[in-house]
Amino acid sequence: MTSLHSNTLFRWSTDDLLCxxxxxxxxxxxxxVMLIVTFLIMEALPVLHRIGLLRFFTDPSWHPAEGFYNLTPMLWGTLFAMAGSVLIATPIGILSAVFCHYYAPFFLARLYRRLIELLAGIPSVVYGFWGLVVLVPMIGEMHPPGPSLLAGILILTIMILPTIALMADASLAAVPQHYLRGATALGLPRWATIKGVVLPAAKSGLFTGVILETGRAIGETMAILMVCGNVVQTPSSLFDPIRTLTSNIALEMAYALGDHRAALFVSGLVLMTMIVALAIAAEWISRGRYD
Amino acid sequence: MIKTVSRLQNPREWLAFIFVWGTAGFVTATFCWLLGDILWHGLSHISWTFLTAPPENAGRRGGIGPILVSTALILGVCLAVSLPIGIGTAVLLAEFTSNQNLFGRMTRRSLDVLAGVPSIVFGLFGNVFFCKTLGLGFSILSGGLTLACMVLPILIRSTEEGFRAVPASYRLSAAALGLSHTTTLVHLLLPAAIPGLLVGLVLGVGRAIAETAALIFTSGYVDRMPESLLDSGRALSIHIFDLSMNVSGGDANAYASALVLVVLLLLINGTASWLATYGLHRKIVTV
Structure with missing residues (x-):
C-alpha cells in the first residue's frame, strides 16, 4: 500500500497522533504473550528449581501428593487426540470449502457457509455435553467403558472442522480468477482444475488453517474433559480412557497447592512450548506469505 | 465466480463429485443431529421463568437469570477492552507499517503465538495476573479481561485481512485527492474493511461466549446475581459444564441452557451477516 511517509505534499498532525x-x-x-510466559515461568519456577525438569518425564507416575510428577501419559493423551482429529478434520474441511466454491449451486453454498460459521461459534462445552449424552453411550455399547480416546477424537474433529473449513474457504476465495480462466480455457475438468491449480495456489492458506486447527486441538479442554474419562494412563487402544494435559490442569487446579500447583504451571509451560513450536512451524511453512 | 467445466468426463471426476457432495452431506447431517438433539431436549424446558428465575438446588430446578446477567457482563468487559486494542492493532499492521518493519513483525509473530495459546493456559495466566497480582479476585472483571486477551488474535487477524482486501486503488485515489491518512481510514478504508471486522467480531464473540476453561479460575462458580463487576459470576458455559459433570439429574436444565447459548450465537451470527450484506453496501455506495 501507500505507506504513511510517501505522502510528501501534506503532513497532517492528526496522522502522527493516530499513528x-x-x-x-x-x-x-x-x-x-510475554506476560503469559513470564507469569507461567514465575509460578513454575519453585518446583523446577527443587526437582528439575527431567523428573516430569522420568517419575514412575503422576501422584502429586506423594511427590511423583510424571507428565508423559498426559502428553501422549494430548498428542493422540490431536493427531487423530487433525487427520480426520483436514480433508473434510478442505473438501467442504471446495464444495462451497466449485460444486454447490450458489444458494446452497451460501447456506452451507452459514452453517459452518454457526458451528465455529458453538461452545466447546455444548459439543462436550452432546458428546457426553449421545456419543459416549453409543461408544460404550460398542466397546465399554465409553469415555475414551475415540470419543475425544470424534468430538475434537467436529470442533476443529469449522476452523479449517473457514480458513480453506477464505484461501480458495483468494485464488486469482485468471488462474481459473486459464484452466477453463485449457479445457481442464473441474476436479483436475481444483487439484492442479486451485489447491496449490491456496497452499499457504491451507497450511495456516491446519496449524490453527492443530493448535485448537491441543488446547481444547472442556469437551475433552467431558468425554475422555480422565484416567491417567498411556492409551493402548482407541477405547481406553485418557487424560490430556489441559484437562489435568482443569481438574486439579481447584485444589492444588504448593508444588502440586507449580507442577500444573509446568504442564502449562509444556503446552506453551508445543504452541510456540507450532507457530515456528507455521512461520517456516508459509514464509514469505506477507512479503 | 468463474464456472469451471462441469462435464463429468472420467471416473476420477465422478469420484471427486461424489466425494465432495458426500462430505458436505455428512457434515450437514452431523450438525443437524447435534442441533436437533439440543433443540429437541431443550425446547420443552424453556420458558420466561427459566430465563429470569435464579437457579435452585444447584441448578437442578429454577432458571438461569443471574447466569445470563453474568455472561453478558463478562462479554461486555471483554469487548470493551478488546475491540479498541484489536482494531487499532489491525489498522497499524495493515495500513501503517510496511512488512519489513521490525515492530510490525514482532507484533504479528507474538499474536500468532497468542492465537494458539490454549484456553486453559489463559485461565492459569488470568488466575495469577488478574486475580492475584492485580488483586481483582474471582470476579467478572478478571474473567472479562482474560477473555479479552484471548479473543484479540482472532479479532486482529480477521480485521487485518479485511483491510488487506481493500483495493490499493482506494488508497491511491485518496492520496491523489490529498486526503489525510486519518480521513482515508475513517471514511474509506474502515467501511470497506467491515466484512473482515465483522467476521473477526463474530468469531471473537463466539470464542468468548463459548469459553469455559479460561473462566473457571478467573470469574468463578458463584451463581448468585452479581452486584458489581468485582463480584464472582458464573458464565452460561460454566453452568452447562457444572450441571452435566458435577450435578446428577441436571441434564434437563443443561439441555435448556445449551439451547439458550446456541440461540444466542445464532442471533449474533445473523446480525453480523445481515450487517455485512446490507448495512455495509449502502455505506460504500454513498461514499
Missing part, C-alpha cells in the same frame, strides 16, 4: 495511538494499542496486544 502513535495505534502503536500504543499494538504494543499492548504484542506484550500479552
Amino acid at each position: 502513535w495511538l495505534l502503536r500504543g494499542l499494538a504494543a499492548i496486544a504484542g506484550t500479552i
Whole structure:
C-alpha cells in the first residue's frame, strides 16, 4: 500500500497522533504473550528449581501428593487426540470449502457457509455435553467403558472442522480468477482444475488453517474433559480412557497447592512450548506469505 | 465466480463429485443431529421463568437469570477492552507499517503465538495476573479481561485481512485527492474493511461466549446475581459444564441452557451477516 511517509505534499498532525495511538494499542496486544510466559515461568519456577525438569518425564507416575510428577501419559493423551482429529478434520474441511466454491449451486453454498460459521461459534462445552449424552453411550455399547480416546477424537474433529473449513474457504476465495480462466480455457475438468491449480495456489492458506486447527486441538479442554474419562494412563487402544494435559490442569487446579500447583504451571509451560513450536512451524511453512 | 467445466468426463471426476457432495452431506447431517438433539431436549424446558428465575438446588430446578446477567457482563468487559486494542492493532499492521518493519513483525509473530495459546493456559495466566497480582479476585472483571486477551488474535487477524482486501486503488485515489491518512481510514478504508471486522467480531464473540476453561479460575462458580463487576459470576458455559459433570439429574436444565447459548450465537451470527450484506453496501455506495 501507500505507506504513511510517501505522502510528501501534506503532513497532517492528526496522522502522527493516530499513528502513535495505534502503536500504543499494538504494543499492548504484542506484550500479552510475554506476560503469559513470564507469569507461567514465575509460578513454575519453585518446583523446577527443587526437582528439575527431567523428573516430569522420568517419575514412575503422576501422584502429586506423594511427590511423583510424571507428565508423559498426559502428553501422549494430548498428542493422540490431536493427531487423530487433525487427520480426520483436514480433508473434510478442505473438501467442504471446495464444495462451497466449485460444486454447490450458489444458494446452497451460501447456506452451507452459514452453517459452518454457526458451528465455529458453538461452545466447546455444548459439543462436550452432546458428546457426553449421545456419543459416549453409543461408544460404550460398542466397546465399554465409553469415555475414551475415540470419543475425544470424534468430538475434537467436529470442533476443529469449522476452523479449517473457514480458513480453506477464505484461501480458495483468494485464488486469482485468471488462474481459473486459464484452466477453463485449457479445457481442464473441474476436479483436475481444483487439484492442479486451485489447491496449490491456496497452499499457504491451507497450511495456516491446519496449524490453527492443530493448535485448537491441543488446547481444547472442556469437551475433552467431558468425554475422555480422565484416567491417567498411556492409551493402548482407541477405547481406553485418557487424560490430556489441559484437562489435568482443569481438574486439579481447584485444589492444588504448593508444588502440586507449580507442577500444573509446568504442564502449562509444556503446552506453551508445543504452541510456540507450532507457530515456528507455521512461520517456516508459509514464509514469505506477507512479503 | 468463474464456472469451471462441469462435464463429468472420467471416473476420477465422478469420484471427486461424489466425494465432495458426500462430505458436505455428512457434515450437514452431523450438525443437524447435534442441533436437533439440543433443540429437541431443550425446547420443552424453556420458558420466561427459566430465563429470569435464579437457579435452585444447584441448578437442578429454577432458571438461569443471574447466569445470563453474568455472561453478558463478562462479554461486555471483554469487548470493551478488546475491540479498541484489536482494531487499532489491525489498522497499524495493515495500513501503517510496511512488512519489513521490525515492530510490525514482532507484533504479528507474538499474536500468532497468542492465537494458539490454549484456553486453559489463559485461565492459569488470568488466575495469577488478574486475580492475584492485580488483586481483582474471582470476579467478572478478571474473567472479562482474560477473555479479552484471548479473543484479540482472532479479532486482529480477521480485521487485518479485511483491510488487506481493500483495493490499493482506494488508497491511491485518496492520496491523489490529498486526503489525510486519518480521513482515508475513517471514511474509506474502515467501511470497506467491515466484512473482515465483522467476521473477526463474530468469531471473537463466539470464542468468548463459548469459553469455559479460561473462566473457571478467573470469574468463578458463584451463581448468585452479581452486584458489581468485582463480584464472582458464573458464565452460561460454566453452568452447562457444572450441571452435566458435577450435578446428577441436571441434564434437563443443561439441555435448556445449551439451547439458550446456541440461540444466542445464532442471533449474533445473523446480525453480523445481515450487517455485512446490507448495512455495509449502502455505506460504500454513498461514499
